[in-house]
Amino acid sequence: MAPLYLGIDVQLLRPPAWMVLDESLTQIDSGWMGVVGDSFETICGEAVAVVERYLRRGCDVHIGIDSPRGPLPAPREWYWDGKNEGWRQRRPAEKGRGRHCEVIVRSLGLANPQWTPSLEDSPNWMRLGYALFSALEREASGPEAVHEVFPSASYAMWKADPDAPKMSIDVSQFQPGPKDMIDAAVAAMTVCEYQQGRGAAVGDDGFGAIVLPKPITEAPANLLHWPG
Structure with missing residues (x-):
């Protein structure tokens, strides 16, 4: 089956933006899921409809969502000590938010996560x-x-990289929020790079991994392994 890559930028100020790319990173389609104020059920129904449309055409759909996969069931017990390159237990004043994947992304200076609670x-x-x-x-x-x-x-990993992938997209659906649609495109690009063996998935605490478009080449060995 022909692979397609669907990226979704999750938000509520505007409807979630979505874009579908093929394996050459050419845009197939894009749009917005519902309207502001729609129920989660309605928005999810629109997302399912997009996927079903391409599954019916015989496509293999891989999806990238810019959001945590799920909440933390309990406060995080381990914190990364960058100075000593090791893990320590949570202190009484610390809330214990965030998952292992977010700790890795933050510790490597790739992005500032909104720690999952x-x-x-x-x-x-x-x-x-x-x-x-x-x-x-x-x-x-x-x-x-x-x-x-x-x-x-993904933006951080591709910064100043002459070999960063190039996509072919149109701006017909950009008007409600150009940055949102670009994030949806990059979400799809990232999944494409990962599925084609050029990326990495980080986080092994059992609460979800973040997919990255390139491998981690420099990191303390302990950082990539959850101690719990």
Whole structure:
């Protein structure tokens, strides 16, 4: 089946932006999921409809969502000590937010994550992201076809890289939020690079990995392995 890559930029100030690229990074389609104020069920229904449309055409759809996969069930017990390049236990004053994948991305200077909290403390945009993961994992070929991405980290990895991939897209759906649509495009690009063996997935605490478009070449060995 021909592979396609769907990137989704999750937000609530505007509808989530989405873009589909083929394996040559040429845009196939793009748009916005619903309108501001739509229920999570409606937005997820639109996301499922996009995926179903391409599955019916015989395409293999790989998905990248710019959102945490799910909330933390309990406070994080381990914190990274960059100075000593090792893990330490959480201190009483620390909230314990964030997953291993976010710690890695932050410690490597790739991006500043919005540390994933418990469900109770999750902002609504994260809750929408959780709902999208749940809906699309059921629709696609399982969790392995639905990835968490972090466009800011992808931008950092591609900065000043003469071999950074090039995509061919149009701006017909950009008007509501150009940066949102670019993030959706980069989400799709990142999944494409990962699926074609040029990227990496980081985070092994059991609460989801972040997919990156390039391998991690320099990092303390301990950082990449969760101590719990």
